[in-house]
Amino acid sequence: MKVSYKWLKQYVDIDISPKELADKLTMAGIAVEHVEYLGQGIKGVVVGEVLEVKPHPQADKLVVCQVDLGRETVQIVTGAENVKAKHRIPVAPVGAELPGGMKLRKARLRGLDSFGMMCSAEELGIDEALVDPESRNGILILDPDSPIGEDIKSLLNLDDAILEFELTPNRSDCLSVINIAREIGAILKKPVKLPEIVFQETDEPVENLAFVEVWDQDLCNRYVARVVKNVKLKPSPQWMQHYLRSAGIRPINNVVDISNFVMLEMGQPLHTFDYDTLAEHKIIVRRAAEGEKMFTLDGQERTFSRDVLLICDGEKPVAVAGVMGGLDTEVTDKTCNILIESARFHPVSVRRTSKLLGLRSESSLRFEKGIDVFNTLEAVHRAAQLMADLAEGEIARGVIDVVGAVPEPTVITLREKKVNEILGTSLTISQINGIMEDLRFPTEIGRDEIKVTVPTYRQDISREIDLIEEVARLNGYDQIPVTLPHGVTTEGKRTRYQKLEDLIKKCLVGAGFMEVINYSFISPKDFDKINLPEDSALRNVIAIKNPLSDEQSVMRTTLVPGLLETASRNTNRRNPNFAFFEWGKIFLPREDKLPQEPMMLGGVISGKMERGWNQEAQVLDFFYLKGVLEVIFHRLGIKNWSLKAESFPGFLHPGRAGNIFLGDIYVGFIGEIHPSVQEKYHLENRTYIFQVYLHQIMEAAEEVFKYQPIPKYPAVERDMALLVKESIPAENITQTIWENGENILTGVTLFDVYKGTQIPEGYKSLAYALTFQSKEKTLTDDEVTAVFQKINESLSEKFGVELR
Amino acid sequence: MLEKLNEIKLKAQEELKNVKTVNDLVSLRVKYLGKKGELTSVLRGMGKLSPEERPRVGQAANEVRELIESILEERNNQLKEEALHQSLKKETIDITLPGQNILLGHKHPITTVIDQIKEIFLGMGYTIAEGPEIELDYYNFEALNLPPDHPARDMQDSFYISDEVLLRTHTSPVQVRVMEKTVPHYPVKIICPGKVYRRDDDATHSPMFHQVEGLVIDKNLSMSDLKGTLRTFARQMFGEDRQIRLRPSYFPFTEPSAEVDISCMMCGGEGCRVCSHTGWLEILGAGMVHPRVLEMSGYNPEEVNGFAFGMGVERITMLKYGIDDLRLLFENDLRFLAQF
């Protein structure tokens, strides 16, 4: 909503600047987004009359005009095509100034002197869309009665400022200039002068001229109409054109302008019909028949369904209620008699209809928010008055008023105690009452409470809290003290999961991982991209009904596509070395309205970590990733986890991946990305990925652990190099070693894995460092050797392993 | 003999002065004081002396020995010192070479900011609540005083899954779920951080973003308590000299409602490009919990009041680190992430 500052001054004596006013309104909850000062930089531009237009002898694109400026006549050479003799136009003579610091000088155009410039709307800072089409892309043609020599700023009200409001949805009452003026009155504590509505009526009673029937009163609880005869169509006066333009509405003619003006002024949308085109001079308000058709004002044929409310005459639909008029009954140049409609349509009905038809207008906007049912009469009177004053209309006697159920006025008890309890203030009852009086809300003051009658234009107020808000905002939010809650002390603490989350993230950050955040929605095509089989359960997704694009149309069931996308983007940007993790939900459909939302941890690594001048680059490979998982499990006190090489989703390398189990519960996977997926994502290097279900892992975590005493007796280290068949997993060897440790084996470290020369084909060499230690005594060589031997024997027995 | 002793003394003094290495020193010690050394051989001849002379020569010989020993000791220390000095000099390293790469990772800046917010409110006695990201219309709208066809629903264009299920458009539904679970007990004192979704994608909007919502329900809570809480938060988050300003606003689930600004930390309130020359930066929305919301969750608004606040984490992150492009936060470029 945009409103002229001058217009507001018609109702309230505003003695502060537009900027100050804007700030005060904003701090009272009627936010002014922007103040636009019109005519800035314009000086000395006056109205001129074109006396003659002659072609330029040397240039066929230019014309030479003699222009009467009142005190003098000047020659102006211009390239504008729309100027004709007798036109009155804005002229910037030599010495005048235009926005942008331009100062006019005498110019010479193809050998002829030009003593100024004729101005377009744009050059005066007026939106071209808001002027007459003949003035667009050319010189602004003024009304023929504009006084020659008058300053353009006062003629076109360019000495005004425009306040652009950003109203909150509850304050749609301020889609009315009068209601904004009421706010200003309450803020500045000044009276509000409402327009005085007086006009002459003819003797002809309106009941004899028109007939109104409302068939669907649930969608239209009031329909008021007046008939005005013999209107003279012409441009409306400058002030009205200016007010409309300030609000972003293009002036058309006096009749149309009046209905727009009253809508802006009073917040009541009006519609004017050409009375003579209404069959039987009848108005019927009813729901559409299924498939009923009509041409709307914009020339389009519309087809309606049953829930659209129509305004019809004796034969046919003539308007879509509250949304748009029909072509056949529109006011035209030939219109002589009019019927003015002032109605209240159901907000939801208008909203649905305008959405359905894709039509949003200034009227539908107001109807949607719900207008004041008691304002319809006032508005139709105001329109009649202006029709008489500005269009010489003859107003038929009386109004037609079809009214259904109207709400009772709301009376609310406002308690002093509650006001201060909610706001933390210590206002007295008379201060509170004072604020209600500033708002012009009728009150009845008691000892500790006030009965407030809420005016019908304030539909946002229905209970005590709404009035408390009025007190708060008009008293000023800055008047609310600053305190801290003083109730029972509460414990600020993290849950167990939240603590574990911190711990796990610390491990990852310590291991050089960077956290990424990917969108929760992915493309269904991503599943193909990661080689997911057609029958994979992960393809069972929650789909978004109204996605922004196909790329973001289903909720992810795995973190993999997002992680690979991130890997791909970084590779593409020449960052091929990375270690990323993501902490986020996946969404799995189930037998419930809401899906399951397990929290997942995933990671992707590739390349090498940055190398220093004296260190080898850490290769980011499968075992680095596994090492990180080991650290996490270790920190969480989880011992019963294992990795099983079994069947995998298609995006993993079949020989370089494993499923992660806690006991026999599957909790995730780790592995190298399948080469074909690596290629599809344009990843430069081998890439490794993991994903785990956090819930199961956190459930299994043992946060309580006890320290182990530092051994008193020395440890003995023995190395063991083994020749093992390649097919035997190292873990089986390690396990057997442990099993035969006889309580004195305290450490098993695999420190070398070797294949190649000196090792027979099909074999590998595993080198272990074994640590033996006793809690009770210093171990003798013989004791250690005995156990070492035993380990050896069982290894060769079980796996045919040879000691090297 | 005394002459001989004196001769030895002078010679030893001279030789010891010029000795260059510890080894030379050792051989000199042998030369003078060893079993076959010069001094020893003099002493060996003592037997030939008269008993009167013996003590005198003996004393003189001892003095010479002591003198040589002390010089030996002194020279030995000097030489060791020099040798150490030499070797330290050789071991000199170029301390301007860079240190080893200790490769720590980084949390996402959004996570870091959420963690900071959590820390502040944990310190004020709040707990952290979580809720589903795919929500029922009821929790996302209706229970928050946004019935179907409420005009304010336009403010938030939502992603729908079905007619009653959608991606939550704010973290406020978590409030309702917590209230439903806690009623009739109080106080409630929670923050709920999390992802939210709106159907918007341009330079200043991301279809997925993060919010932190706060809710307090207790007896005798007032808007002044809300103001104090938010000032405490603003000062801990953005610096001790921050001022806050509340502007009236509208949210269906709070009344009175406010937009909350902090004094611009870039210019200290003087006005600059970051604050559009107003001196203020909008950082969150807040208000007293609407009595209707309390009622729908089973609380009696005559018995308890509540306040709630909600902030966009992206905005706070951008303000805090001076990030001028929202999209950077979701591109996951490691050159960006590595800065936090």
Ligand SMILES: [Zn+2]
């Ligand atoms: Zn600033």
